[in-house]
Amino acid sequence: MASKEELLEKLKNGVIEYEEDEVKEAAQEAVDAGFDALEMIMDGLAAGMEVVGELYDKQEYFVPEVLMCADALYAGLDILRPHVPKREGGLNAxxxxxxxxxxxxxxxxxxxxxxxxxxxxxxxxxxxxxxxxxxxxxxxxxxxxxxxxxxxxxxxxxxxxxxxxxxxxxxxxxxxxxxxxxxxxxxxxxxxxxxxxxxxxxxVSEGIKMISRLRKMQSKEGQ
Amino acid sequence: MAELTPKERVLRFFNREPIDTMPFFSGMGMVLMPAIKKLGYKFPQVHVDAEKLARSAIESARMFDLDSIVVPFDMCWESEALGNTISLYEDSEDILYPTIPEKKWKVLEDVQITDDDIENIMTRGRMPLIPEAIKIIKKEAPEYPVGAWQLGPFTQCGQTIELDQVLKGVFKKKELVASILDRFTDMIIEIGKSLRAAGADYITLREPGVAADLLSPRTFKQVIQPRLTRILAAWDSPKVLHICGSTDPLVEMMNECGADALSFDVKNNIPETRKKVGDDVIVLGYFDVFKLPCAEETTVEQAVEGIKENITSGVDAIWPGCDLWPDIKEENFRAMVATVREMGGTPTPAVGRL
Incomplete structure (x- = not known):
């Protein structure tokens, strides 16, 4: 069975490499293993999207790649989101x-x-x-x-x-x-x-920067 | 020597023969609300009636002393001719161009453009109105050149199926996207020829969907450039290639496509572009279509300063970087045209003066 770190890495890389199936698999595995779904979203999927934003800023990725990464992210989000307890699910905004x-x-x-x-x-x-x-x-x-x-x-x-x-x-x-x-x-x-x-x-750039800020806020709240 | 007519001015301009003064003209939509109002029309009507299309285009040029008349105004003609339904927003009080709210082809695999579609495209939907309008303009305003335009294959594809499908397909379904773009390329060639045959004096190929903030320059080279080149090779001169958005990384490749003039919007670094293409190529654009002529807050003085910057930026004519927004502030726009007339006697890099 994969460790939490391995699954986070798999989710992150799956988003970066726009591998929808890989992301789905890792997300399901994380749910089955009972790992914290919000952590999987933030430190796996969203962390991957942050890298995508950097690749976009460096003009290594363009809009088609970003769209494919977004598809991969949603593939994981659809599986993980229902397992995030409601109050913990973000900012209630x-x-x-x-x-x-x-x-x-x-x-x-x-x-x-x-x-x-x-x-x-x-x-x-x-x-x-x-x-x-x-x-x-x-x-x-x-x-x-x-x-x-x-x-x-x-x-x-x-x-x-x-x-x-x-x-x-x-x-x-x-x-x-x-x-x-x-x-x-x-x-x-x-x-x-x-x-x-x-x-x-x-x-993409601005949105991903906001995700970064939210991730930081989330980790502070969790401390 | 007597002043040239707008038609003489623009045709000589494209031939890079000396002219009297800098033209103020476009190859993209240039219909203006003051003209539409003067004629007693409503904005949605001018897209569905050849007479109104022609007269609103003529009046826009005459009322503001512009150097060309351009038809059509909206980007949905071909998509509609391929079977989609347009929304005209007849009940809205705002100026809204027609759109295709729902596309009949949902995925790339649905796309089917037959030989019959291409051969008969000019008979479908509203398409017959464009040649009809061109003929009216030629008769009513023979002193003006008539500009027509076509979207490029990638942008046109995005008008017919969802753009995100096309963008992702460039990577995931390369061969399918290539074959679809080839069909659109054939269709665009035929439409362009028909518009020229109907009397259009020049034609602009507009491909805004491939700007370098959307697609990589590498994809442009592999997927877009060959098709733009094929279209331009099939059309008679004068022909303009326009891309808006981020174009600095595309300038040299655009210049290889075979157009007689290159057109950019305000995001292009025109002085750098001029260095890249040299002084022999006609460069157009760098005209902010909203801020100078339309923004409520822009004063006449600011509009004049802005257009002076445009005149001296290294372009060869004053040519809006996109469709002119119809709801212009008359005093700003008139002052801008007057400034071009005052300052236009100086030769530009590619075109001399009489």
């Missing part, structure tokens, strides 16, 4: 996420969603081509702390500004994250957002 109306692209959105999934957030994924008011309704309905919106094209980016105004008017404490190819730091500032990622790749 919620996020509303979606691609804005007029935009049917969702690669960046899905990569950011992965970050929240890994961190154990409750994700309310509205999908893509989402009418503006739907973001506001869903935030109010769920009382989510974060609303994350993505637009791949300049032509749809402007809708974000309206959503931000509508949400901030009703609930000024909500943190808004913007992402997508046409979104620059200037645009995010102009629109009144609290964070931004300028492309799917940038979302």
């Amino acid at each position: 919620q996020v509303v996420i979606g691609s804005i109306q007029g935009d049917v692209h969702d690669i960046g959105k899905n990569l950011v969603k992965m970050m929240f999934d890994v961190a154990g957030w409750e994700v309310h994924d509205l999908g893509r081509d989402v009418p503006l008011e739907k973001f506001v309704e869903e935030q109010l309905r769920t009382d989510s702390e974060v609303v994350a919106m993505s637009a791949m094209m300049t032509t749809t980016m402007l809708g974000m500004k309206k959503v931000i105004a509508m949400i901030k008017e009703k609930n000024p404490n909500v943190a808004i994250m913007l992402g997508g190819a046409p979104v620059t730091k200037d645009v995010a500032n102009l629109f009144g957002a609290d964070g931004y990622a300028e492309s799917a790749g940038n979302a």
Whole structure:
């Protein structure tokens, strides 16, 4: 039987090498052996994704590789997540996420969603081509702390500004994250957002950095 | 010598013959809301009616003294012609381009583009409207050159099946992706020829889905470059190759594809690009389509400063780095055009002056 360290390594490498089957096997083995599922997620899957982020930053990996790594990560997450005790499952935080109306692209959105999934957030994924008011309704309905919106094209980016105004008017404490190819730091500032990622790749980098921070927080909590 | 007409200016420009002043034109969507409003149209209508498509394009150029008329405006024509349904957002008050909300081909194995599809593509969906609109423009505005465009095979593939499938398929299903891209390449060649035959004076091949922040330059070389080269070889000049996003690592390879001009967006380092390709190649772009002409906060002075930077950046014409966002601030945009007219008398690296 594999040790905990061996399984963590297998999960990590499986994500880096986008070996879905290997990840599934290791995740199942970890569950069967009764190892801490959250630790397997954070120090196995998420640790692997951190390396993927570094490879992306070094331009050794590009978006196709990252997407395949994400598939491997989800293969493991699907098996491990049900075994994470609910209260321990992360920060008990919620996020509303979606691609804005007029935009049917969702690669960046899905990569950011992965970050929240890994961190154990409750994700309310509205999908893509989402009418503006739907973001506001869903935030109010769920009382989510974060609303994350993505637009791949300049032509749809402007809708974000309206959503931000509508949400901030009703609930000024909500943190808004913007992402997508046409979104620059200037645009995010102009629109009144609290964070931004300028492309799917940038979302990967930024998202993975957030995972790192969450891992550190998690390990401090565990001490 | 008398001032050239926009058509003379642009055609001489592509031939790298001396011209009177720097052209302000595009090969991508350039329809503007003030023109649409003046004509009494609604934004969703201009995509589904040849007359409205043509007239809104003509009026946009005339109203703002631009040097070309470009059709069409949205990116869903071919995908629709292959059997997908478009969403026009007729009830929305925002400016939303048509999209394909659900694609009929879910996985790469579903994709089937037959010889019949390719031969008859110009008869399917809305496709017949484009040649019809070009003919209207030629008749109504003969002093203007007409630009048409096609998406490249990779980007077009992503309009027809989900882009993440295509991106992953480049690694996991190499042969299948190659054969699909070849079919799209054949289709794009045929459409481009038809648009030129209908009267388009130049054509732009747009492949934004392959920018270097999405795909590796190695994949570009292996998978994308051969197909872009094949398309451009099959089309008559003038022909422009455009990629937006991160393009600095792709410049030399783009230059090998056989286009008469290369087009980039604001993310490209144009001075470096100029060094890489030399002074004989027409370089276009580096025009921020949102910040200068549209952003509420951008003053007229800032827009003028921005366009001055664009004029002196090493490009040969003022050419938006993407579709112009329709909802321009009129005062900013007019000031930008006026600045180009004032400063455009100086020769650029690839094109001299009369």
